[in-house]
Amino acid sequence: MKEEMDVSKTLPFDLSTLEKLTQTFETPFHIYDEQAIRDNARRFLRAFDWIPFKQYFAVKATPNPYIMKILKEEGIGADCSSMAELVLADRVGLTGAEIVFSSNNTPADEYRKARELGVTINLDDISHIDFLDREAGLPELLSFRCNPGSCIRGKGNTIIGAPEEAKFGLTRDQIFQAYALAQKKGVERFGMHTMVVSNELDMENLVQTAQVMFDLAAELSHKLSICLEFINLGGGVGIPYHPEQQPVNLEKWAESVQRLYEKILLPLGMKNPTTLATECGRVITGPYGYLVSRVLHKKAIYKDYVGLDASMADLMRPGLYGAYHHITVLGKEEVPHDFCYDVTGGLCENNDKFATDRMLPPIEVGDLLVIHDTGAHGQAMGFNYNGKLRPKELLLKPDGSVQMIRRAETLEDLFATLDFKGV
Numbered sequence: 288m289k290e291e292m293d294v295s296k297t298l299p300f301d302l303s304t305l306e307k308l309t310q311t312f313e314t315p316f317h318i319y320d321e322q323a324i325r326d327n328a329r330r331f332l333r334a335f336d337w338i339p340f341k342q343y344f345a346v347k348a349t350p351n352p353y354i355m356k357i358l359k360e361e362g363i364g365a366d367c368s369s370m371a372e373l374v375l376a377d378r379v380g381l382t383g384a385e386i387v388f389s390s391n392n393t394p395a396d397e398y399r400k401a402r403e404l405g406v407t408i409n410l411d412d413i414s415h416i417d418f419l420d421r422e423a424g425l426p427e428l429l430s431f432r433c434n435p436g437s438c439i440r441g442k443g444n445t446i447i448g449a450p451e452e453a454k455f456g457l458t459r460d461q462i463f464q465a466y467a468l469a470q471k472k473g474v475e476r477f478g479m480h481t482m483v484v485s486n487e488l489d490m491e492n493l494v495q496t497a498q499v500m501f502d503l504a505a506e507l508s509h510k511l512s513i514c515l516e517f518i519n520l521g522g523g524v525g526i527p528y529h530p531e532q533q534p535v536n537l538e539k540w541a542e543s544v545q546r547l548y549e550k551i552l553l554p555l556g557m558k559n560p561t562t563l564a565t566e567c568g569r570v571i572t573g574p575y576g577y578l579v580s581r582v583l584h585k586k587a588i589y590k591d592y593v594g595l596d597a598s599m600a601d602l603m604r605p606g607l608y609g610a611y612h613h614i615t616v617l618g619k620e621e622v623p624h625d626f627c628y629d630v631t632g633g634l635c636e637n638n639d640k641f642a643t644d645r646m647l648p649p650i651e652v653g654d655l656l657v658i659h660d661t662g663a664h665g666q667a668m669g670f671n672y673n674g675k676l677r678p679k680e681l682l683l684k685p686d687g688s689v690q691m692i693r694r695a696e697t698l699e700d701l702f703a704t705l706d707f708k709g710v
């Protein structure tokens with residue numbers, strides 16, 4: 288019963304520091320560990336130091352300027368897929384080639400913004416060549432998002448599913464047509480992108496993505512004489528939400544990619560060899576964020592419930608995907624986990640639960656619970672259904688001090704778009 292022992296999930300704070308912190312910052316909040324984010328970013332980049340490499344942080348994972356700034360300082364750019372994300376990246380001081388615009392079903396004004404900022408544009412469909420040309424003009428450098436369909440053998444996974452069932456990207460055949468068309472329209476420089484996995488922990492699937500892309504790059508080189516400037520392997524590298532899971536060995540992954548690169552791409556003998564990029568979100572910040580919440584109520588009916596002051600508005604993944612997030616009851620780490628609870632929020636939705644049938648130590652009203660791995664796709668996914676307000680975000684700095692990097696929403700924020708005067 289490894290989970291009961293809570294062996295592999297550590298915390299950068301203890302009960303007394305957090306209790307003190309909640310005197311200044313009321314729960315619920317997400318708190319991010321800056322030093323751990325920096326250390327991890329360095330390790331990630333070091334794994335790919337055998338090649339000119341750029342990692343673009345998927346802004347949607349944690350769209351907070353402080354986090355983006357920290358990553359920028361570590362040499363990480365931004366992967367944007369909406370107007371808001373482009374504006375955020377711009378306001379954080381990221382420029383041009385430090386930003387990739389990897390959107391789908393894209394409106395014209397977003398393409399215009401992307402062109403204005405001079406970011407690298409990655410098209411999700413062949414029809415968008417003409418659309419972009421008409422609405423914003425074609426850039427000199429263009430990338431296409433490839434959906435390799437059934438050449439990825441795996442069964443896909445629960446978030447993105449099998450590639451053929453996913454709405455993203457161009458088919459293999461369209462890829463060739465798209466580059467040819469763009470060439471005809473005067474585009475001279477090219478990149479290629481894919482994103483076919485999500486929260487993937489299986490090394491084989493991650494490496495296979497690179498293999499499919501490299502094979503395709505070689506074919507493009509032979510058939511259309513296109514020398515890709517970069518191949519963007521996308522995001523989707525998983526993290527061990529469950530204490531029994533192992534993290535992806537970044538160094539081993541990068542080494543396998545290197546071997547494939549040397550086998551498939553180097554023999555092409557390009558004058559300017561293809562560089563590599565990734566646009567990971569989750570694996571960059573996910574494990575270094577924590578949702579801290581206090582127990583408001585206990586309820587014993589057909590099952591035992593623990594009600595938190597946080598809800599699906601603060602963290603949607605368990606409710607949306609049935610995703611596992613580990614929970615630590617602070618100060619009771621060593622107490623036997625022999626009580627079974629559903630840990631819930633207060634939304635009028637029965638799936639507003641952080642955990643179902645979870646073995647935990649005995650919980651009392653007022654206990655502080657830490658929900659792990661909320662550093663990516665946590666606060667960002669929050670929503671206002673039921674008029675729930677989204678929480679604040681805190682940054683635990685390397686010197687141990689804590690800074691609020693986003694305040695909690697207020698009722699005024701929630702009502703800001705309403706017109707009471709006309710009522």
Ligand SMILES: *Cc1c(COP(=O)(O)O)cnc(C)c1O
Pocket residue numbers: 345347348366368389482485486521522523524566567568569570663
């Ligand atoms: C969501 C997304 C990512 C990041 O995914 P992670 O699972 O956070 O690594 C990268 N690229 C695109 C296009 C995405 O939609």
